Amino acid sequence: MSTAPIFRRVALIGFGLIGGSIARAARAQALASEIVTTARSEKTRARVTELNIVDRVLATNAEAVQDADLVILCIPVGACGPVTQEIAPHLKAGAIVSDVGSVKGAIVREMAPHLPANVHFVPAHPVAGTEHSGPDSGFAELFIDRWCILTPPDGTDPMAIEALGAFWAGMGAKVETMTPDHHDLVLAITSHLPHLIAYTIVGTADELAQVTSSEVIKFSAGGFRDFTRIAASDPTMWRDVFLNNKEAVLEMLGTFNEDLSKLTRAIRRGDGEALFEHFARTRAIRRGIVEIGQDSAAPDFGRPHPPLKKAE
Amino acid sequence: MSTAPIFRRVALIGFGLIGGSIARAARAQALASEIVTTARSEKTRARVTELNIVDRVLATNAEAVQDADLVILCIPVGACGPVTQEIAPHLKAGAIVSDVGSVKGAIVREMAPHLPANVHFVPAHPVAGTEHSGPDSGFAELFIDRWCILTPPDGTDPMAIEALGAFWAGMGAKVETMTPDHHDLVLAITSHLPHLIAYTIVGTADELAQVTSSEVIKFSAGGFRDFTRIAASDPTMWRDVFLNNKEAVLEMLGTFNEDLSKLTRAIRRGDGEALFEHFARTRAIRRGIVEIGQDSAAPDFGRPHPPLKKAE
Numbered sequence: 001m002s003t004a005p006i007f008r009r010v011a012l013i014g015f016g017l018i019g020g021s022i023a024r025a026a027r028a029q030a031l032a033s034e035i036v037t038t039a040r041s042e043k044t045r046a047r048v049t050e051l052n053i054v055d056r057v058l059a060t061n062a063e064a065v066q067d068a069d070l071v072i073l074c075i076p077v078g079a080c081g082p083v084t085q086e087i088a089p090h091l092k093a094g095a096i097v098s099d100v101g102s103v104k105g106a107i108v109r110e111m112a113p114h115l116p117a118n119v120h121f122v123p124a125h126p127v128a129g130t131e132h133s134g135p136d137s138g139f140a141e142l143f144i145d146r147w148c149i150l151t152p153p154d155g156t157d158p159m160a161i162e163a164l165g166a167f168w169a170g171m172g173a174k175v176e177t178m179t180p181d182h183h184d185l186v187l188a189i190t191s192h193l194p195h196l197i198a199y200t201i202v203g204t205a206d207e208l209a210q211v212t213s214s215e216v217i218k219f220s221a222g223g224f225r226d227f228t229r230i231a232a233s234d235p236t237m238w239r240d241v242f243l244n245n246k247e248a249v250l251e252m253l254g255t256f257n258e259d260l261s262k263l264t265r266a267i268r269r270g271d272g273e274a275l276f277e278h279f280a281r282t283r284a285i286r287r288g289i290v291e292i293g294q295d296s297a298a299p300d301f302g303r304p305h306p307p308l309k310k311a312e
Numbered sequence: 313m314s315t316a317p318i319f320r321r322v323a324l325i326g327f328g329l330i331g332g333s334i335a336r337a338a339r340a341q342a343l344a345s346e347i348v349t350t351a352r353s354e355k356t357r358a359r360v361t362e363l364n365i366v367d368r369v370l371a372t373n374a375e376a377v378q379d380a381d382l383v384i385l386c387i388p389v390g391a392c393g394p395v396t397q398e399i400a401p402h403l404k405a406g407a408i409v410s411d412v413g414s415v416k417g418a419i420v421r422e423m424a425p426h427l428p429a430n431v432h433f434v435p436a437h438p439v440a441g442t443e444h445s446g447p448d449s450g451f452a453e454l455f456i457d458r459w460c461i462l463t464p465p466d467g468t469d470p471m472a473i474e475a476l477g478a479f480w481a482g483m484g485a486k487v488e489t490m491t492p493d494h495h496d497l498v499l500a501i502t503s504h505l506p507h508l509i510a511y512t513i514v515g516t517a518d519e520l521a522q523v524t525s526s527e528v529i530k531f532s533a534g535g536f537r538d539f540t541r542i543a544a545s546d547p548t549m550w551r552d553v554f555l556n557n558k559e560a561v562l563e564m565l566g567t568f569n570e571d572l573s574k575l576t577r578a579i580r581r582g583d584g585e586a587l588f589e590h591f592a593r594t595r596a597i598r599r600g601i602v603e604i605g606q607d608s609a610a611p612d613f614g615r616p617h618p619p620l621k622k623a624e
């Protein structure tokens with residue numbers, strides 16, 4: 001049994017971790033009759049041609065969106081406004097225009113004004129990723145069982161929302177709709193603040209006078225190495241996230257700082273009861289995440305462990 | 313080819329993640345002629361008997377250390393002083409007494425005064441672990457390629473240090489020696505502060521008014537879920553760590569807070585250059601950790617991804 005592709009032509013602007021994963025998944029699931037792509041640099045376009053995942057690699061954004069039924073910007077948040085302005089005159093009437101940006105309020109503010117009235121604008125954010133980037137980093141399984149959040153403006157054609165939702169569901173994602181502002185609050189705590197904290201602590205460790213960087217690296221298995229993974233994410237992407245979700249991030253930071261002060265005070269006073277109570281409470285959240293399948297129950301994320309060599 | 317066991321009788325006081333992993337690894341590698349163990353509760357002792365990993369499960373600490381050549385306390389840091397006092401009269405002359413506590417200055421202060429002059433005291437800390445605990449959580453491969461830090465007091469018999477080092481090396485660990493105070497500084501930044509921060513942010517997320525806990529759990533794949541793993545560690549163990557490594561943790565917290573203020577200011581001002589510069593710098597540390605084999609290079613820690621189901 002087979003279903004017809006959801007879209008005739010899908011155009012991906014940008015082919016990094018997310019664009020490349022969409023291309024691989026959409027092809028594997030036959031969600032489009034044709035997938036075309038472009039990227040800013042000649043180097044990435046050449047590599048995408050070599051990879052042979054998409055039907056055509058085009059030289060410009062204007063050519064890429066030509067005749068496309070679905071256009072997805074898979075580029076840093078800060079680039080979405082200018083690129084939308086550039087492609088707007090070349091969009092087909094009735095096309096769906098979307099993105100994958102990690103911030104949604106700013107995306108709507110920057111993209112919507114440039115779009116002609118005869119296209120459907122359905123911003124999207126797949127809550128999935130890794131610390132790697134570039135055309136080789138994507139994989140078809142990235143979105144499986146992860147949520148993709150759609151933030152369509154009021155009055156968007158329900159058929160367009162449904163078609164884009166079906167496209168994401170076809171790649172294995174679960175689809176949810178909310179307002180851009182609520183998205184930005186939720187992601188501020190579940191993604192943006194964790195990244196900021198991880199970037200901070202890795203920077204702190206790098207500059208200590210009392211402990212050398214090589215010691216930090218050697219003895220990182222006590223917890224620190226998990227933060228370095230997050231702090232190895234793409235700097236351009238994350239700069240754009242913090243520039244474009246300032247208010248929500250600053251708000252969450254304020255609450256975080258209050259809570260950190262409370263725990264600091266408990267440590268200073270030697271208040272074991274307060275510490276124990278806090279540390280016991282946070283376990284329940286972990287359990288919830290594992291229960292709904294948003295993380296592996298395997299210890300240590302299921303990290304590989306080589307076998308013991310027999311004593312000789 | 314086979315080597316003789318390093319110790320005749322090894323006694324493990326406590327059989328949780330670390331004690332249970334030592335028992336499994338030492339048995340797999342035949343590092344001891346006999347492994348005996350005990351645990352505080354009847355329940356754990358019964359489970360350890362069932363698991364059938366050690367030679368004998370004893371009812372009391374006093375019985376367990378009888379005639380042992382190596383005694384390792386595998387219990388929370390705060391329990392090490394009282395238990396040392398309890399076992400001291402029953403130790404064999406010439407025995408090596410060690411521990412696995414995540415803090416070392418306090419361990420030396422709490423344990424050393426109780427020990428008779430005719431035993432060797434070699435504190436140790438294997439920098440390896442998972443968020444799980446209890447008798448079923450251990451596994452023989454836990455210490456492979458991880459460092460085990462020894463902090464012997466000045467004047468300790470070099471033969472005792474060497475024997476304990478060989479025992480840890482036999483379980484796959486790399487062995488390093490340093491002072492207790494330096495250990496506590498290094499671990500404050502590579503393990504204790506990361507845990508404190510993770511516990512804080514998970515607590516913050518749990519109490520927000522604007523975002524529900526179920527949203528936090530659903531959309532945790534953007535980074536937050538990595539923090540919840542760390543914040544799911546044993547509350548008793550971590551209470552004891554913070555009560556016993558107060559000064560070093562507060563010192564690292566001070567530096568962390570300064571750095572967080574700097575990044576917060578950059579966000580508030582929209583200083584993209586400062587953010588980019590910071591985010592680009594922290595990647596190098598991650599590279600160092602992967603290069604020396606302290607973490608997997610696989611994206612996302614090598615987390616499992618189910619395959620795409622074919623569209624039907």
Ligand SMILES: NC(=O)c1ccc[n+]([C@@H]2O[C@H](COP(=O)([O-])OP(=O)(O)OC[C@H]3O[C@@H](n4cnc5c(N)ncnc54)[C@H](OP(=O)(O)O)[C@@H]3O)[C@@H](O)[C@H]2O)c1
Binds near residue numbers: 040044128234
């Ligand atoms: N990484 C994640 O975990 C994740 C998760 C969910 C959503 N997102 C969002 O997905 C988007 C892309 O992220 P990614 O991880 O796929 O990044 P990536 O791997 O670094 O790829 C970025 C792509 O954007 C292109 N690009 C960069 N700057 C551009 C500009 N100024 N104008 C036009 N194109 C530009 C790059 O072209 P060249 O290759 O030619 O330089 C590249 O093809 C971002 O908006 C991010 O917020 C990321």
Ligand SMILES: NC(=O)c1ccc[n+]([C@@H]2O[C@H](COP(=O)([O-])OP(=O)(O)OC[C@H]3O[C@@H](n4cnc5c(N)ncnc54)[C@H](OP(=O)(O)O)[C@@H]3O)[C@@H](O)[C@H]2O)c1
Binds near residue numbers: 437
């Ligand atoms: N978990 C890690 O990642 C890790 C890594 C390196 C070092 N360490 C250190 O290893 C030690 C043990 O940690 P773990 O992870 O193995 O803990 P665990 O799995 O919770 O096991 C703790 C063991 O200690 C016993 N115990 C608890 N409180 C006690 C008390 N007051 N008196 C006597 N025995 C007591 C428990 O007995 P019952 O089962 O009968 O309650 C249990 O057998 C700690 O000092 C910790 O700092 C832990």
